[in-house]
Amino acid sequence: MTSPSELPISGNSDVVLIRQQVRTVAVEVGLSLVDQTKIVTAASELARNALVYAGGGRVRIEIVHNNVRAGLRLTVSDDGPGIPDIDQALVDGWTTGNGLGLGLSGSRRLVDEFDLRSVPGEGTLITVTKWAR
Amino acid sequence: MDRVPVLKLGDLLIVSIQIDLQDQSVLALQEDLADKVVETGARGVIIDITAVEIVDSFIGRMLSTIASITRMLDAETIVVGMRPAVAITLVELGLSLGGVRTALNLEKGVALLNHLDGARAVTAR
Numbered sequence: 146m147t148s149p150s151e152l153p154i155s156g157n158s159d160v161v162l163i164r165q166q167v168r169t170v171a172v173e174v175g176l177s178l179v180d181q182t183k184i185v186t187a188a189s190e191l192a193r194n195a196l197v198y199a200g201g202g203r204v205r206i207e208i209v210h211n212n213v214r215a216g217l218r219l220t221v222s223d224d225g226p227g228i229p230d231i232d233q234a235l236v237d238g239w240t241t242g243n244g245l246g247l248g249l250s251g252s253r254r255l256v257d258e259f260d261l262r263s264v265p266g267e268g269t270l271i272t273v274t275k276w277a278r
Numbered sequence: 279m280d281r282v283p284v285l286k287l288g289d290l291l292i293v294s295i296q297i298d299l300q301d302q303s304v305l306a307l308q309e310d311l312a313d314k315v316v317e318t319g320a321r322g323v324i325i326d327i328t329a330v331e332i333v334d335s336f337i338g339r340m341l342s343t344i345a346s347i348t349r350m351l352d353a354e355t356i357v358v359g360m361r362p363a364v365a366i367t368l369v370e371l372g373l374s375l376g377g378v379r380t381a382l383n384l385e386k387g388v389a390l391l392n393h394l395d396g397a398r399a400v401t402a403r
């Protein structure tokens with residue numbers, strides 16, 4: 146397959162497409178079934194957040210390598226309102242919407258590397274990586 | 279949007295999720311089930327998620343909501359067929375699916391409903 150790829154997040158059906166594409170690449174990278182499920186779930190959470198809180202965004206799906214392993218990296222970005230207090234947003238149960246407040250904090254637990262940058266008024270950029278074992 | 283079909287089998291409603299769930303389909307299912315429970319007087323609902331590859335916070339929350347709604351309408355909901363990888367991921371995500379009863383498969387789900395119904399009949403006496 147072609148890596149990296151970038152997909153738009155502009156509607157609910159895009160979230161489904163992103164989940165499918167992340168699954169395909171996760172299999173290609175050699176992630177275990179459980180790790181595939183974890184990264185697909187994280188992708189679903191982050192893409193939905195971009196849709197709900199920023200009105201849309203995009204996700205880059207790529208295969209990465211370090212010295213010993215291959216991994217799958219997702220970069221989810223949007224040009225929305227940003228997150229004023231990142232520490233607070235990462236607390237289990239914190240929500241400004243009507244969710245469970247588990248999307249961000251839960252996604253962080255599901256991946257090996259998690260990086261969240263956000264500038265109020267400019268947008269949010271989240272990078273997550275899952276390494277093959 | 280794809281709609282998830284709801285099948286009536288005796289006094290049970292059976293939902294087998296065979297599509298990649300989009301948020302709207304999940305919301306529609308919640309309403310369809312509430313209507314059908316009242317319309318048929320079903321005593322139990324079984325949601326088979328054998329084919330479901332991921333349950334995220336949105337889908338998980340809806341399963342809890344469906345269980346609460348049907349319980350209020352006097353029908354118990356049992357979620358059956360959860361894949362091991364989905365269970366592991368849900369726990370790590372932090373979702374406990376509070377109030378949702380589960381069984382390993384359809385057969386065990388039906389047995390659990392019958393058991394609950396028996397217990398209910400005894401309490402009512």
Ligand SMILES: Nc1ncnc2c1ncn2[C@@H]1O[C@H](COP(=O)(O)OP(=O)(O)OP(=O)(O)O)[C@@H](O)[C@H]1O
Pocket residue numbers: 190194195198199223225226227228234239240241242243244245246247248249250269335336
């Ligand atoms: N891309 C984003 N842009 C702006 N704000 C965001 C973004 N993603 C998350 N947030 C903020 O962070 C909060 C926590 O997000 P999180 O995904 O953890 O929970 P939730 O979306 O509220 O509920 P859940 O994901 O459990 O359904 C959100 O309520 C929202 O205020």
Ligand SMILES: [Mg+2]
Pocket residue numbers: 190193194244247248249
């Ligand atoms: Mg969320």
